[in-house]
Amino acid sequence: MTQTTVPVIFDLDGTLVDPAQGISDGIAAALTELGLGIPGKARMDAMIGPKLSHSLTDIAGVPAEQLDDAIRIYRAHYRATGIAQSRLYPGIRELLESFVEAGRPLAVATQKPEGIARTVLEYHGIAVLFHTIRGSAADEAAAAGVPSGKASIVAAALADLSTGHGLDTQHAVMVGDRAQDVAGAAANGLDCIGVGWGFASDGELDAAGAVEIVHSSTALHDTIVRRDQVPDAAATPNAVNPDQNHNAVIEVRTDGNV
Template identity: 80%
Template sequence: MTQTTVPVIFDLDGTLVDPAGGISDGIAAALTQLGLGVPDKAVLDAMIGPKLSHSLTDIAGVPAERLDDAIRIYRAHYLATGIGQSVLYPGIRALLESFAEAGRPIAVATQKPEGIARIVLEHHGIAALFHTIRGSAADEGAAAGVPSGKAAIVAAALADLSGHYGLDTPDAVMVGDRAQDVAGAAANGIDCIGVGWGFAPDGELDAAGAVEIVHSSAALHETIARRDPGGANAEHPNPATPFLLTEAVNEVPTDGNV
């Protein structure tokens, strides 16, 4: 493959996909079924992004001996109803399609279990656009051949791009909505662009060291394109057909199955 654009590694929830209550409702259902207290919405939203087991114990206060049950109940609820609640953020489909058409290598690195991440992306009809999809093990723990932790997951995505596709990845960039994404990128020596539409509290991405924070898919496209050889017009030699024009028809969120 001839590489003329920098590779991009995307986080999933809060970056590409708005869970639209699918995650927080699942967590609330698990806590309720176990007879545990359910935090308010702000706390539930703060649990989106970090590793689920950490969120359940560190934020929701689930006792260690009940953690496996909480994850099992959550997973069943999420697979049954949560995925169907999710929507792509405005402009994301057009953004990814424009990258794929231009030959830009793109990947996903998420702390969501890898199999479930693939199901979510397939549900929205965008899985085939990615060179590789990397996530955690089914139980979010360590398993043979499956990375654990955001830094290791990002490293696995970079290794896939480099090893399987022969791509140069030193100039790759991460795109995410939480501090864990910035830290995972930094651990692998790459920059992270933060997105302002996700679940980070005010100031989190700046404090974590995101190189830039964007607030629309058009701004994200422009920021990434500036990193390419040739600058912002590298993917669109004809400035009369920029990504911004195609984004307008994608501003209504869709689950990809309408």
């Protein structure tokens, strides 16, 4: 076995931070001001994670001609009160600090606009723990030099780690709570570890192809540390275990938190 230090790229909402109240209140405020109906809790939860413009149109049914106003009203409400309503999930601060102390490279890749993502992380005092924080453009539209879509955002975070910081990202892993996190990781050749405390619907992470699903920060810590042990390719060239299913989902359940 070869010892390495696996870099970790984290999603933000639903993975590091519980943003539900702030996001839901902001969406409700926007829809109310525009005279539109407010979805129930299940549909509101489904709006956390995907690109906001897609959620507003596809789930909340905001007409195209009102979309810009809905985003503007939401952003103003979220900046004013929503960020302060967010909470770090149990054990996350300690998990990140333990990784930094051990020299593990960390990054964030989120579909939330990059400036807002940094503000959220700074509010919780953890922005300094990451080598890079990557998100979408301020208006969520494609712009020069700004990634668009989860796959591109993950790619930008990887490039920052490997090129900007000279780190080995060969064995990097993504951690997220929704199917788009798994898809964004896969598009960049990465495995994705799913977290069970976020906003995925039942079976969503399994169907998307998350390599493991964990249910506590302790389990996440242990799962990532295990990935530091890389099989020695020189000792087992082209070895394939016929009994190993690389697409299997392993559920890890523990009660403690790091």
